[in-house]
Amino acid sequence: MAVWYSLLLVLGMSLFVYLGAGLLGLQAIFGIVVPYAAILVFLIGFSMRILGWARSPVPFRIPTTAGQQKSLGWIKPSKVDSPYTTWGVVGRMAMEVLLFRSLFRNTKAELTEGKLAYGSSKWLWLFGILFHYTFLTIIIRHLRFFTEPVPFFVQALDRIDGMLQIGSPVIYQTDVILVAALLFLLIRRLVNPQMRYLSLPADYFPLFLILGIALTGIMMRYFAIFKVDLLSVKVLAMGLATFSPTIPDGIGVMFYIHLFLFSVLLAYFPFSKLMHLGGVFLSPTRNLPNDSRMVRHVNPWNAPVKVHTYEHYEDDFRDKMIEADLPVEKQA
Amino acid sequence: MSQAPKPEELLRVSHIPPKKDWMDPRVDLIPGTWGYPGKASSLETLGLPNPREWNPTDEDWKLPPNWKEIIHEGLKERLEKYRSLKVFLDICVRCGACADKCHFFIGSGDPKNMPVLRAELLRSIYRQDFTMAGKILGTFAGGRELTEDVIKEWFYYFHQCTECRRCSLYCPYGIDTAEVTIIVRELLNLIGVNIDWILGAAANCYRTGNHLGLEPHTFKGNIEYLVDDIEEYVGVRLNPTFNRKGAEVLFIAPSGDVFADPGIFTYMGYLMLFEHIGLDYTISTYASEGGNFGLFTSQETMKRLNSKMYAEAKRLGVKWILGGECGHMWRVLHQYMDTMNGPADFLEVPKSPITGTVFDNAKSTKMVHIVEFMADLIHHGKLKLNPSRNDYLRTTWHDSCNVSRGMGMFEEPRYVLQSVCNNFYEMPENTIREQTFCCGGGTGLNAGEFEYLRMMGGMPRAFAVKHVQEKHGVNRLVNVCALDRAILPPLMDYWAPEVSVSGLTELVANALVMEGEHDRLTDLRGEDIPGMEGDE
Numbered sequence: 109m110a111v112w113y114s115l116l117l118v119l120g121m122s123l124f125v126y127l128g129a130g131l132l133g134l135q136a137i138f139g140i141v142v143p144y145a146a147i148l149v150f151l152i153g154f155s156m157r158i159l160g161w162a163r164s165p166v167p168f169r170i171p172t173t174a175g176q177q178k179s180l181g182w183i184k185p186s187k188v189d190s191p192y193t194t195w196g197v198v199g200r201m202a203m204e205v206l207l208f209r210s211l212f213r214n215t216k217a218e219l220t221e222g223k224l225a226y227g228s229s230k231w232l233w234l235f236g237i238l239f240h241y242t243f244l245t246i247i248i249r250h251l252r253f254f255t256e257p258v259p260f261f262v263q264a265l266d267r268i269d270g271m272l273q274i275g276s277p278v279i280y281q282t283d284v285i286l287v288a289a290l291l292f293l294l295i296r297r298l299v300n301p302q303m304r305y306l307s308l309p310a311d312y313f314p315l316f317l318i319l320g321i322a323l324t325g326i327m328m329r330y331f332a333i334f335k336v337d338l339l340s341v342k343v344l345a346m347g348l349a350t351f352s353p354t355i356p357d358g359i360g361v362m363f364y365i366h367l368f369l370f371s372v373l374l375a376y377f378p379f380s381k382l383m384h385l386g387g388v389f390l391s392p393t394r395n396l397p398n399d400s401r402m403v404r405h406v407n408p409w410n411a412p413v414k415v416h417t418y419e420h421y422e423d424d425f426r427d428k429m430i431e432a433d434l435p436v437e438k439q440a
Numbered sequence: 441m442s443q444a445p446k447p448e449e450l451l452r453v454s455h456i457p458p459k460k461d462w463m464d465p466r467v468d469l470i471p472g473t474w475g476y477p478g479k480a481s482s483l484e485t486l487g488l489p490n491p492r493e494w495n496p497t498d499e500d501w502k503l504p505p506n507w508k509e510i511i512h513e514g515l516k517e518r519l520e521k522y523r524s525l526k527v528f529l530d531i532c533v534r535c536g537a538c539a540d541k542c543h544f545f546i547g548s549g550d551p552k553n554m555p556v557l558r559a560e561l562l563r564s565i566y567r568q569d570f571t572m573a574g575k576i577l578g579t580f581a582g583g584r585e586l587t588e589d590v591i592k593e594w595f596y597y598f599h600q601c602t603e604c605r606r607c608s609l610y611c612p613y614g615i616d617t618a619e620v621t622i623i624v625r626e627l628l629n630l631i632g633v634n635i636d637w638i639l640g641a642a643a644n645c646y647r648t649g650n651h652l653g654l655e656p657h658t659f660k661g662n663i664e665y666l667v668d669d670i671e672e673y674v675g676v677r678l679n680p681t682f683n684r685k686g687a688e689v690l691f692i693a694p695s696g697d698v699f700a701d702p703g704i705f706t707y708m709g710y711l712m713l714f715e716h717i718g719l720d721y722t723i724s725t726y727a728s729e730g731g732n733f734g735l736f737t738s739q740e741t742m743k744r745l746n747s748k749m750y751a752e753a754k755r756l757g758v759k760w761i762l763g764g765e766c767g768h769m770w771r772v773l774h775q776y777m778d779t780m781n782g783p784a785d786f787l788e789v790p791k792s793p794i795t796g797t798v799f800d801n802a803k804s805t806k807m808v809h810i811v812e813f814m815a816d817l818i819h820h821g822k823l824k825l826n827p828s829r830n831d832y833l834r835t836t837w838h839d840s841c842n843v844s845r846g847m848g849m850f851e852e853p854r855y856v857l858q859s860v861c862n863n864f865y866e867m868p869e870n871t872i873r874e875q876t877f878c879c880g881g882g883t884g885l886n887a888g889e890f891e892y893l894r895m896m897g898g899m900p901r902a903f904a905v906k907h908v909q910e911k912h913g914v915n916r917l918v919n920v921c922a923l924d925r926a927i928l929p930p931l932m933d934y935w936a937p938e939v940s941v942s943g944l945t946e947l948v949a950n951a952l953v954m955e956g957e958h959d960r961l962t963d964l965r966g967e968d969i970p971g972m973e974g975d976e
Contacts, residue, residue, distance in 0.1 A: 113580070157530070160526070161523055161526050161527050161530070162523070163520075164519065164520055164521065164522060164523040164525075164526050165521070165522075165523060166522075166523045166524065167521065167522065167779065168775055168776050168779055169775055169779070170524065170616065170619070170775055172605055172608045172609055172614060172616060172845050172846075173844070173845055173846065173847060173848030173874065174609055174845070174848075174874040175848060175850075175874065176848055176849075176850050176851050177801065177847060177848030177849055177850075178801055179799075179801045179812050179849070179852060180797070180812065180815060180816055180819070180852070182819060183815075183851045183852065183855070184851075186848070189874070190848035204612070204614075208612055210537075210609065210610055210611060210612050210613075210614065211535075211537055211610070211612040213609065213610055213875075214537050214610055215540075215541075215610075215870050215875075216540060217540040217541075217546050217900070219451070219453065219455070219546070222451050223903065224546065224899070224900055224903040224904075226868070226870035226871070232535060232536075232537060236535070236612075300536070301455075301456050301457055302455065302457060302536060302539055302540075302551060302554065303536050303539075304457075305457035305462060305551050305557075306462065306534055306536065306539075306551070306554065306556055306557050306560065307534060308534065308581075308582040309580050309581075309582070310581060310582050311533070311534050379571070379572065379573045380573070381530075381531060381532060381533045381534070383530055383531055384531040384532075384533055384612075384613055387527045387530060387531035387613060388531070388612070388613045388614075390523060390527050391524075391527055391528075391531075391613050391614040391615070392523060392524045392527075392614075393524070393608055393614035393615075393616045393619075394613075394614035398847075398848055399801075400774055400775050400778065400779070400805070401773075401774055401778065401801055401802045401803075401804060401805040401807065402800065402801055402802070402803055402804055403804055404778050404779070404782055404783055404804045405778065405779045406779065407779050407780070409521055410779065410780060411740075413740050413743050413744045413747070414487070414744065415744050415747045415748070415751070416646050416647065416744070416748070417751070418726050418748075418751060418752065418755055421649065421726050422726075424647075425648075425655055425656050425657075428655055428656060428657045429656045429657065429725070431657060432656065432657035432660050432661070434656055434657070434660060434682055434683055434725060435682075435683050435684065435685070
């Protein structure tokens, strides 16, 4: 059910834009109001979430140690997997954020014929990292619509991405890889019984949404009937970027669907699991050094508790202690 | 082993989830998979809420009338106190990388034992009550209403998690389901829902200092029995001191090592080691437990029990503290102690009186792990060892969860073990070091009534041992945790018979050439050492 709801939602939104921007001609709403509102929601929402997390303290140092601690001088410590310096932590976080290190460890456990076997399982890591990097590349590539002159790195990226030079227009490798990765992530959820069992609408919805954004983009670029006037798109984009929005004529409705779905993604972002983008930096099991016996950590709410003091203990057991020749503070 | 079925039956476990939606909280309390409730007297000792007689199989759990409000306020308070909780509830993408990393899921096939879903049992409530999307969209946003059935489900599944953190290792965001389990158990404790094996132990620790409830004279007496055994097997009379002021070092071990086989052999090892090196140490009857059952109850209880260590070190005027082989004891000492009960500015930075090594890694906590201490002694050649006495053993090493994923101690124990034993074989790489598997019974899941699930949960650990047993003839599983020493022997009997279990210091002591010892014909267990019988 979750999967159908999510698919219908994305299709419904596309139809909504088709009616609104295409038939009713409300381009100003879909080209100006919606994107601005989405960016505003994204920025405010994102900051609020980060601040909300940051407001709660980290009372204890709880890193998951994945390597040798720093102890005796002749034992080689693991500087990244069990970091004890700031640089170690930076290294660990960089490996985590840039290379998806923990996911790279993934294994698959299988119970067959009375034996448990563990195999390396890197598909999720591979398609996960492909998805993220291609998505990032595509977003950066889009800067060519918002900048004049187009910065050199955007131009360079554009050239590298189209290096394979298949057909005209040039096919971006990232477009193909992004869709493949999204399909992998989607099919994995549907085919693997455990994944299917635990997946929520909130898991399918962003996949369909991003798939919708990617497919509308691809249709505009590669299929003549959906072609849009790129110069007009750039005029609109530059207008948005310079806060002097205008709606040029002749942009096809496919563009408005593309833009709307992306706006929804932006606005949905802060309220959803997509916030892992920000949260991963705040994860105490990864961003803390494993030095809790070397350096004292302070818990801002460390409250006093009622303890069973030695004096009470001795009061409880004094006679027995004396009989057993155990030293006591006070004689009976 | 009455409740556990035959191994062949357990092997038929299916990992295909049922048709029923996971959002339905109703659970079937299968015998052997849940613990008996905490006794009212234990709750009263600790001053915990809602002490009463109740039974999980009853329809009515006698919750306080405002239980819903208590849970809601409790969760709210903890969201404000722990960033980890907030972040972990918000950012999970349900990628499933953790799913088959949990020993309870691998062993039982119950999908709610996938760490992602276990945490989702709380997340769904959090989403419904604390997030805007959940308040508006409800189920569509993954929200669920908090009902008594949810409480029962929490009781069941959050006592099927040993907080071993294996899932957290694989999570791309480091989400630690153990943190979620800790919080949910705290919430359940707020309304008096808990299990006796935890609460009884915590109450005993509070009252007598150790989880067995041994009073001071009995505690001392038990150790004196071990001294007698050492005299018989080794031929040397030791005189450990208790509650002695002015000793250089306070030694604290898990109390399981003081009374239960095979932990007692490890304790005999500690005593022999200290005698061998002439350490000026004392043992406390007040702080007579290293293990901390408060960790499985609430942050406050953990702090209350842990406080005894520094208090006693201060009272006795020792320079620093040495800690024995234990799992959750070291998780607490390493990650919480200094923060909760420090600063320990009345102690000195630990320095080995034998080698002069300064333990900089413990310069704030002032507490050294016995394995670090022993590794340093061996490295400096301060122990006279005859490893051939352990030749009848073919050993493998179990990295206990807490000292591996909670501390990062991997090399020290391997160094010590290989210094005292000539035959050592590693288990398969996906089951050791940071990827180690839990014994299946940590966090107070060692109760007899929980045995059925423990045999399932321990399956991954046991199978890795079985692998080296078949391949290399391994017959001894060595570890550094008192709960392991209690839990692994029956697990081995069940899945890998003929593999015995011991602590590390036991093997050190076996190999230790003591001054004045007689011919060592037996090991510390009083069993003949093969090959030594004929030595003249």
